[in-house]
Structure formats: C-alpha cells, structure tokens
Amino acid sequence: MKTQARVVVIGGGVVGCSILYHLTKAGWKDVVLVERDILTSGSTWHAAGGFHTLNGDPNVAKLQGYTIALYDELEKISGQACGLHRSGGLILADTPARMEWLKMAHARARYLGLETELLTMKQAKQLNPLLEAKYFVGAMWDAADGNLDPEGTTHAYAKSARIGGAEIYQSTRVTELKARADGSWDVITDKGNIHAEHVVNCAGLWAREVGRMVGLELPVLAMEHMYLVTDEMPEVIAFNKERGHEVPHIIDFKSEIYMRQERSGLVLGTYEQACVPWQPRETPWTFGRELLQPDLDRIAPNLELGYKHFPALAKAGIKRIINGPFTFTPDGNPLVGPVQSLRNFWCACGVMAGFSQGGGVGLALSQWMVNGDPGFDVWAMDIARFGEWATRSYTNEKVRENYSRRFSIRFPNEELPAARPAQTTALYDVMLKQGAVMGDSWGLETPLWFAPKGVKPIDKVSFHRSNDFKHVKKEVQATRKSVGVTEISNFAKYAFTGEGAEAFLSRLMTNKMPKTGRIVLTPMLNENGKLIGDFTIAKAKHGLFYMWGSSQAQKYHMRWFEQHLPDDGSVHIQRFDMGMVGLSICGPKSRDVLQALTDADISATAFKFMDHRGLDVANCPALINRLTYSGDLGYEIWVKPEYQRRLYEAIIKAGKKHKIVNFGMRALLSMRLEKNFPTWYRELRPIYGPFEAGLDRFVDLTKNDFIGLKAARAEKESGGKLRRVSMVVQAGDADVLGDEPIWHKGKVVGWVTSGGFGHHVGKSIAQGYIPKELVGETEFEIELIGKMRKARINHEPLFDPKGERMRG
Numbered sequence: 001m002k003t004q005a006r007v008v009v010i011g012g013g014v015v016g017c018s019i020l021y022h023l024t025k026a027g028w029k030d031v032v033l034v035e036r037d038i039l040t041s042g043s044t045w046h047a048a049g050g051f052h053t054l055n056g057d058p059n060v061a062k063l064q065g066y067t068i069a070l071y072d073e074l075e076k077i078s079g080q081a082c083g084l085h086r087s088g089g090l091i092l093a094d095t096p097a098r099m100e101w102l103k104m105a106h107a108r109a110r111y112l113g114l115e116t117e118l119l120t121m122k123q124a125k126q127l128n129p130l131l132e133a134k135y136f137v138g139a140m141w142d143a144a145d146g147n148l149d150p151e152g153t154t155h156a157y158a159k160s161a162r163i164g165g166a167e168i169y170q171s172t173r174v175t176e177l178k179a180r181a182d183g184s185w186d187v188i189t190d191k192g193n194i195h196a197e198h199v200v201n202c203a204g205l206w207a208r209e210v211g212r213m214v215g216l217e218l219p220v221l222a223m224e225h226m227y228l229v230t231d232e233m234p235e236v237i238a239f240n241k242e243r244g245h246e247v248p249h250i251i252d253f254k255s256e257i258y259m260r261q262e263r264s265g266l267v268l269g270t271y272e273q274a275c276v277p278w279q280p281r282e283t284p285w286t287f288g289r290e291l292l293q294p295d296l297d298r299i300a301p302n303l304e305l306g307y308k309h310f311p312a313l314a315k316a317g318i319k320r321i322i323n324g325p326f327t328f329t330p331d332g333n334p335l336v337g338p339v340q341s342l343r344n345f346w347c348a349c350g351v352m353a354g355f356s357q358g359g360g361v362g363l364a365l366s367q368w369m370v371n372g373d374p375g376f377d378v379w380a381m382d383i384a385r386f387g388e389w390a391t392r393s394y395t396n397e398k399v400r401e402n403y404s405r406r407f408s409i410r411f412p413n414e415e416l417p418a419a420r421p422a423q424t425t426a427l428y429d430v431m432l433k434q435g436a437v438m439g440d441s442w443g444l445e446t447p448l449w450f451a452p453k454g455v456k457p458i459d460k461v462s463f464h465r466s467n468d469f470k471h472v473k474k475e476v477q478a479t480r481k482s483v484g485v486t487e488i489s490n491f492a493k494y495a496f497t498g499e500g501a502e503a504f505l506s507r508l509m510t511n512k513m514p515k516t517g518r519i520v521l522t523p524m525l526n527e528n529g530k531l532i533g534d535f536t537i538a539k540a541k542h543g544l545f546y547m548w549g550s551s552q553a554q555k556y557h558m559r560w561f562e563q564h565l566p567d568d569g570s571v572h573i574q575r576f577d578m579g580m581v582g583l584s585i586c587g588p589k590s591r592d593v594l595q596a597l598t599d600a601d602i603s604a605t606a607f608k609f610m611d612h613r614g615l616d617v618a619n620c621p622a623l624i625n626r627l628t629y630s631g632d633l634g635y636e637i638w639v640k641p642e643y644q645r646r647l648y649e650a651i652i653k654a655g656k657k658h659k660i661v662n663f664g665m666r667a668l669l670s671m672r673l674e675k676n677f678p679t680w681y682r683e684l685r686p687i688y689g690p691f692e693a694g695l696d697r698f699v700d701l702t703k704n705d706f707i708g709l710k711a712a713r714a715e716k717e718s719g720g721k722l723r724r725v726s727m728v729v730q731a732g733d734a735d736v737l738g739d740e741p742i743w744h745k746g747k748v749v750g751w752v753t754s755g756g757f758g759h760h761v762g763k764s765i766a767q768g769y770i771p772k773e774l775v776g777e778t779e780f781e782i783e784l785i786g787k788m789r790k791a792r793i794n795h796e797p798l799f800d801p802k803g804e805r806m807r808g
C-alpha cells in the first residue's frame with residue numbers, strides 16, 4: 001500500500017469509484033481509494049439499478065443526463081459491461097395538478113436538452129399495456145430512463161480509474177483522520193497509514209461516522225427501502241415477444257411505485273408513507289453485505305393501489321423481497337463539495353440515486369478539486385446549503401418527510417411542515433397573531449403574507465395564483481401608497497473588522513469599497529469571472545464593514561471568505577446569524593415613521609440614499625441602511641435580537657397615522673420584480689457573468705485587482721453570451737415560477753429564472769436569460785404550464801424607472 005497520495009477517496013461504492021475515475025480523467029493520477037470491505041459493499045450492491053433524468057432542480061436533472069450518457073464511455077474504456085437496459089420510461093399522473101407538474105418538467109427538459117414527450121393515456125397504454133389507463137389523466141415519456149447492473153457499473157468505474165492510474169485497496173478500513181498544520185491529512189487505516197493532500201468522504205452508509213472523525217455531524221440518514229422481484233409473468237413474456245424490446249419503466253405518483261422489467265418478470269419498489277429510518281444514530285462497522293427484514297405490511301397500501309393500477313401484478317408471484325438501507329439528506333439531494341473550516345476535506349455523500357447521479361457528482365467534485373471550481377452550477381447539491389440548524393433530529397424528521405414525498409409534487413407555494421418551527425425571532429408570536437403565514441427561510445420562520453381578520457392563514461397549494469394573491473396585492477399597494485413594515489431577519493449579516501478588512505473586501509468584490517457612512521452594492525466573482533455572491537456593504541468606520549447577503553448562501557460564502565482570508569490575522573469575520581435581526585420599512589411615508597422614532601436629522605439631504613448610520617431608534621441602538629429591496633423610499637433597521645420587539649411595536653405605533661401595514665416576503669419579492677432587481681440563487685448564480693446579469697454598474701474594472709478581474713474584463717469586451725431580461729407576460733391565471741423555457745420564432749432560446757405578479761404595476765413579470773443578440777427583439781413566448789404565453793422585454797423597471805422614489 002502506498003504511504004503517500006495526492007487524494008484518498010474513502011469508500012468503494014458507486015460514488016467513490018466515480019470520483020476516483022473522474023479524478024484520473026481530470027489529470028490527477030496519484031489517487032487511491034480505500035474500501036473497508038469489497039467494492040459495492042455499502043448500499044450499492046443491492047440497488048435496483050434504475051436511472052432517470054427526472055429531478056425538481058434543473059441543474060441536478062442535467063447532471064443526471066450526464067451520468068446516464070456516461071455509461072457507454074465507461075464500458076468502452078473498461079471493457080466491463082454495465083448491464084445497460086435503455087428501455088425508456090413513463091411517468092404517470094393521476095390528477096390534473098400532477099399533469100401540470102409533468103408539463104412543467106417537460107418544458108424544462110426542452111432547454112436542458114433532455115428528451116421527453118407528453119402523452120395521452122391512450123398513447124401511454126400503447127407503450128405499456130400493463131397499466132390500467134382509467135386511473136390516470138396523462139403521462140410523460142422519458143427516453144433516457146433505464147436500468148443497469150449496479151455491481152458491473154461500479155466495477156466499470158473502478159477499472160476505468162485503474163486504467164487512468166488510480167489504485168484501490170479493499171479490506172482496508174479508515175479508522176482515523178488527522179489533520180496536519182499544512183492542510184494535508186494522515187489517513188489512518190487498519191492496514192497502515194497514508195499521508196494525503198486531500199481526503200474525500202464517499203463512505204455512503206458510514207458517511208456520518210467518517211464525518212465524525214473530523215468533527216462533522218453530516219445531515220445524512222439511511223432509510224430502509226424495499227423492492228420486490230416477481231416471478232415470470234406471461235404478460236411480460238408476451239410483450240417482449242410481440243414488441244421485441246423490454247417493458248418500459250414506470251413511475252406511478254399515486255401508488256408511489258416504480259417498476260421495471262427484470263428477466264421475464266418485474267421489479268417493483270415503493271416509497272411508502274410508513275417509512276423507517278435505519279440506524280438513526282450510528283451505523284455499525286460490523287454491518288456487512290446483509291439485507292434487512294422485509295415488512296410487506298408497511299408497503300401494503302402501495303401494493304394495493306399498484307395492483308389496481310397494474311392488474312397483471314396482482315396475479316404475479318413474488319420471487320424475492322429486497323430490503324436494504326441507503327442514505328438521504330434533508331432535501332433529497334447529495335452533499336458535495338469542500339467543507340467550510342476544514343482544509344482539503346471533501347464530501348460526496350448522501351447520494352440517494354447513485355446510478356442517476358453518481359457520474360455527475362464525480363465530474364463536479366473532480367473539477368472542483370482539480371480546477372478549484374465544479375465547472376457548472378452545483379448549488380442544489382453543495383454541502384454548504386445546510387446551516388447549523390440541520391441537526392441529527394432535524395435530519396431525521398426531514399429525511400422521513402422527504403422519503404415519503406419522493407413521488408409527491410411540491411407546489412411553489414407549499415411550505416413543508418417537518419422540523420418546524422426551527423428558529424423563531426421575538427416577533428414570531430406577534431406576527432402569527434396578526435395572521436402571518438410563515439415560510440421556512442434557511443431554518444428561520446419568516447412571514448410570507450398576512451391573512452386579514454376572518455381569513456384563514458393557510459396557503460391553498462397550486463401552480464396557479466392562489467388564495468394569497470389578493471392579500472399580497474393589498475400589502476404591496478398599501479406599502480407603495482404610504483408605508484409598510486416587514487421582517488428581514490432572514491438576510492445573512494456579517495461584520496469584517498481589522499486593519500486588513502478593506503483590502504480584503506476590495507480583493508474579493510468587484511465594486512470599490514464605500515466611504516465611511518456609505519453603502520455599495522457589489523457582486524463577488526470566482527476566478528472564472530462568474531457570479532458567486534451579491535452583497536450590500538456598509539463602511540461603519542475605519543476597519544469596520546457590515547455586509548448583508550443571501551441567507552441560503554451563508555455557509556457557501558463563509559467557506560469562500562475563509563479560503564481567502566490572509567493568514568496575518570489582519571481581518572476578522574463575524575457571521576451574525578440571529579445575533580442581528582432586522583425590520584424594513586418602506587413606502588413614501590417611511591421617512592415620517594422613522595423620524596418619529598429618532599431625534600437625529602434624517603431628512604433627504606442629511607440621510608441620503610445609500611447612507612449607513614448608527615442611530616438610536618425608539619431607544620434601541622440600531623444600524624440603519626437607507627435602501628430596501630422594495631426599490632421604494634425605505635430603510636433597513638438592524639438591531640440586536642433583544643431590541644426587536646420594542647422596535648417593531650414603536651414602528652407600528654408611529655406608523656398608525658399613516659395606516660402602516662405588515663407585509664411579507666411575497667410582497668417584497670413582488671416589489672423587487674417591479675424594479676427589475678435580481679435575486680441571488682435565481683438570477684445570480686455561478687453560471688452567469690456580471691455583465692450578462694446586467695450588473696455593469698457594480699463592477700469597477702479600473703479599481704484594484706480583484707478575483708475574477710481578468711475574466712470580467714474579457715466578458716466586458718466580448719459582451720458574454722447571455723443577457724438577463726425582465727419581461728411582461730400575457731399570463732392567464734398563473735405567473736411564471738422559474739425554469740420555464742423562453743421561445744422566440746418557434747425555438748427555445750432561453751429560460752426563466754424567476755417571476756411573479758407586480759401588484760403595484762398590475763402586470764405579470766418574468767426575469768430570465770436569453771442570448772444577448774436577441775435583446776433588441778420584442779416578441780417572445782414563455783411556455784407556462786403547457787401554454788404559450790406572449791412575453792415582451794421591458795428594458796426599464798416598471799415601477800419608478802428613474803429611481804426617484806428610492807432616492808428622494
């Protein structure tokens with residue numbers, strides 16, 4: 001065994017072997033994989049081997065497309081068969097809402113380059129006569145669906161990696177990981193030690209245990225999962241004979257069943273409601289290639305429905321029942337990437353669909369390790385997306401929710417209940433009393449909208465405009481007319497202190513740092529000049545900067561900041577989390593409200609747009625920014641949590657004569673759309689450049705050198721490829737949600753990133769990206785729940801295009 005390697009990959013399941021192969025492909029040859037038993041001995045060996053491209057996140061769907069396309073290449077390189085059956089598959093919808101979801105998935109597939117087709121039940125029945133059409137309203141065909149041999153595929157990755165120079169040590173268990181001062185690792189195994197520059201945790205069922213070796217409690221939990229293999233079925237044999245090919249895959253949302261052909265019978269798996277976690281605290285090291293005790297009672301409701309939906313099944317004998325564990329994360333997507341505060345420690349675990357996702361995970365992580373960047377948008381599976389609130393019990397509740405919802409559709413206005421409320425501010429009960437409908441914003445309960453007296457504070461879930469529409473409209477209109485207040489504690493907040501703070505921020509950000517008492521808005525870029533952040537930065541005094549950003553990206557950003565921190569101790573970063581909370585007041589009367597709460601001069605000339613002040617407000621020491629995401633006259637007021645309730649009560653009292661209203665996140669997002677403001681994660685992501693995103697005025701190419709400057713210069717010169725645009729949509733009773741294709745002259749040319757209804761301007765608005773050459777065109781269409789809707793670019797914000805309100 002080697003004693004020195006560039007990378008040690010821990011775990012020889014399909015994911016570890018894929019990482020190993022992709023590292024060699026990316027040019028790193030000195031890489032080893034350590035497996036405690038034999039390859040595939042975790043959850044991989046007993047997988048049902050199905051693969052498909054369907055995923056709620058388009059970037060993960062794309063990555064699944066990559067994985068599925070990779071298998072031919074693997075077979076060629078390794079000479080090892082993957083046992084591929086590319087049968088295609090049907091996804092069956094039993095309700096109009098589920099059909100709408102399929103229509104949206106199909107529309108999304110168009111711009112992702114995936115091959116899907118919407119079918120009537122008559123057409124579906126022709127493709128798979130085993131189904132009983134009367135229980136369904138429609139279907140989608142996914143040509144990429146199929147299944148493979150899990151062992152063969154894992155060995156194909158492993159062989160390809162070996163051909164590329166990698167070494168694999170089986171029957172070798174990692175027992176300890178010791179960090180050296182230079183960021184490298186001593187990997188202690190029961191067969192000797194390896195000194196490695198990098199370590200990758202691909203330990204699957206033992207990912208938590210390997211995480212604990214370095215002080216991490218990873219949000220991963222294994223669930224028991226059952227599938228049945230039937231005896232030979234005459235219907236399957238007849239189908240094969242008549243058609244000359246296999247029975248296509250099936251996903252039946254209603255019975256929560258997936259199904260495919262296995263020899264002359266079928267494999268049938270379920271995602272049952274009465275799901276059961278496996279080893280919720282610790283996976284025993286002694287667990288070998290064992291199966292768990294099957295429990296048919298648990299899946300009886302699914303089978304009962306399944307037998308109705310596919311009558312031939314009811315007559316089929318059951319040859320085998322497999323019950324095995326595999327891991328899930330709270331949102332069902334993998335945990336991939338470098339870990340904040342741990343140098344050279346990487347994760348690729350929590351992969352619940354190793355045969356759909358393993359290749360893409362391997363590609364992303366290897367590029368990340370070799371080039372410093374995953375090369376595409378991996379936010380949906382970035383390990384940094386979970387905060388400290390993702391504890392073991394949170395993970396347990398969410399994973400069970402996620403497992404039992406595996407084949408459920410999620411509506412855009414649907415807030416999932418498990419593990420909530422997790423974090424609340426001092427205003428939680430105050431807001432609830434006033435009718436707040438709460439949403440989960442990175443673990444924090446945040447008001448979405450307010451139900452007036454007599455109206456039930458619940459969302460009716462739908463892809464169309466719903467019961468909140470008229471109430472959100474009132475919140476927006478009252479705010480634009482006079483003044484509204486909303487809680488903004490869910491924003492990320494940071495302080496950068498020390499002699500080196502200004503230089504540090506200048507090196508990371510594209511904009512010049514502000515003068516004392518002033519604010520700047522600034523993107524942050526990676527080395528490739530792509531957007532990895534968008535912040536509001538205020539200079540409080542020499543050596544003290546406050547910064548606000550996206551709540552969801554806090555760990556993602558902290559990881560980046562820490563990676564670039566100078567080691568001379570001249571900069572200190574504080575992430576406030578709930579140590580700083582906020583309220584935003586906006587609308588033309590917001591100045592009057594604030595003035596009533598402070599004796600400081602906050603007139604338009606004394607406290608200008610983009611000013612930052614520390615003031616006493618209602619006897620609370622507060623930091624105030626003169627700007628808001630509403631794009632109206634307004635203020636963000638930040639205080640310590642112990643002052644928030646007092647501050648809120650004082651605002652409501654002072655605002656009474658101006659008929660102040662509470663408004664929620666949905667009203668705030670409606671107002672930002674009217675101003676064409678982009679939002680992190682939707683319009684601003686690491687696949688776009690700052691000029692493509694229309695952030696030109698926040699990028700100063702003449703200031704000091706900053707990360708991404710060279711690439712930004714090149715983008716400025718070339719103009720990039722895309723442009724972010726805002727469009728007015730001739731919508732019906734549904735507004736865009738994001739990820740709809742944008743059509744021009746009969747071709748898909750772009751995609752929607754987000755949208756909704758601008759309640760003040762009374763228009764349905766979409767933001768999205770199109771090729772820059774098309775910006776001068778006027779006529780576009782957006783495919784919205786299966787209908788083509790006319791859309792027209794609006795080059796100016798629909799509300800206050802000159803910014804007179806916010807600057808006034």
Ligand SMILES: Cc1cc2nc3c(=O)[nH]c(=O)nc-3n(C[C@H](O)[C@H](O)[C@H](O)COP(=O)(O)OP(=O)(O)OC[C@H]3O[C@@H](n4cnc5c(N)ncnc54)[C@H](O)[C@@H]3O)c2cc1C
Binds near residue numbers: 015353
């Ligand atoms: C019943 C069932 C059906 C499934 N069906 C499908 C399906 O149809 N399609 C699909 O895509 N997925 C399916 N899956 C899920 C799939 O099996 C997983 O996504 C996949 O196996 C995850 O692979 P992995 O490499 O992450 O983890 P694992 O396969 O668990 O591999 C981890 C490896 O790490 C090793 N290891 C752990 N700790 C150490 C250590 N300290 N030192 C050395 N080695 C260590 C283990 O021995 C193990 O071999 C199914 C799973 C089950 C249980």
